[in-house]
Amino acid sequence: MSETSPGGSGSKAPSALRWVGLSALVIALDQLTKMLIVSHLELFERHPLVPLLEITRLHNRGAAFSFLNDAGGWQKYLFVALGLGVSAGIVFWLSRLALARAGLLASGLALIMGGAVGNVIDRLTRGYVVDFIHVHWETLAPAMRFTSFPAFNVADSAITVGAALLILDSLLESRRPRAAEAAPAGTPPPPESGAT
Numbered sequence: 224m225s226e227t228s229p230g231g232s233g234s235k236a237p238s239a240l241r242w243v244g245l246s247a248l249v250i251a252l253d254q255l256t257k258m259l260i261v262s263h264l265e266l267f268e269r270h271p272l273v274p275l276l277e278i279t280r281l282h283n284r285g286a287a288f289s290f291l292n293d294a295g296g297w298q299k300y301l302f303v304a305l306g307l308g309v310s311a312g313i314v315f316w317l318s319r320l321a322l323a324r325a326g327l328l329a330s331g332l333a334l335i336m337g338g339a340v341g342n343v344i345d346r347l348t349r350g351y352v353v354d355f356i357h358v359h360w361e362t363l364a365p366a367m368r369f370t371s372f373p374a375f376n377v378a379d380s381a382i383t384v385g386a387a388l389l390i391l392d393s394l395l396e397s398r399r400p401r402a403a404e405a406a407p408a409g410t411p412p413p414p415e416s417g418a419t
Contacts, residue, residue, distance in 0.1 A: 239320035239329035249337025253377040254344060257353040269357070276358055281374045282351040299346050306343035310336045327395070331388030334381040341378030352376065 264270070264280040271277045286302060313336040320329055345352040359371035 237322040239317045239322050239325045239332075240314070241322060242317060242329040242333035243314070243336075245330060245333040246337035246340065249334060249377065249381040250341045250344070253338070253341035253381070256355070256377050257345065260353055260355045264355070274362060275360055276356070278355055279357045279374060281354045281357075282349075283354050283374075284351045299350060303343050303346050306339040306346075309339050310343075327388055327392040331385040331392060334385030334388065336385075338378035338380070338382035338385065341376075341381070345378075352378075354379070356380075 260278070260280050264278070266280055266282065269277050269279045284296075285298060313332045317329055317332055322329070342352050354374035354376050356376060357371065357374040360367075361370035364370065
């Protein structure tokens, strides 16, 4: 969607590509934390922080929840291609969004892209993704079949928060047309904020 500035001058409004800075921040934080984990913890080493949370070091050659972890190596190329493809699509999408109208959507996309690229860097440089945040509750509910959540990292967290923001944006967007349709015909639109 190519939008012009409100002044009607015909010039393009700034695109949401400015949100790529958030992606860069996610990538930097993700890589820094993984570097610290790799330099200070041995594989499978665990350090409890609080009763339900520990820092550990695990290597994941698969996707979320270790999907395809033992697939033989080809999955690395699949996940790299997928991560790069999604990131390219997000850059294109952000370039088409007007900055002023897409804060929630653009921030969600930027978080997803930052997380995807962070994990792609791991796959390309290490051959696996370093996961280190482990949430568990076996002491609270030992009879439960599942007593922990798979380990994850900053990139995974950014992807999850980004996906939640996309869902929230979609829910909010789906309500906007209904509010406009509910107004009686001929009712002028509400004044913009700041108008007197």
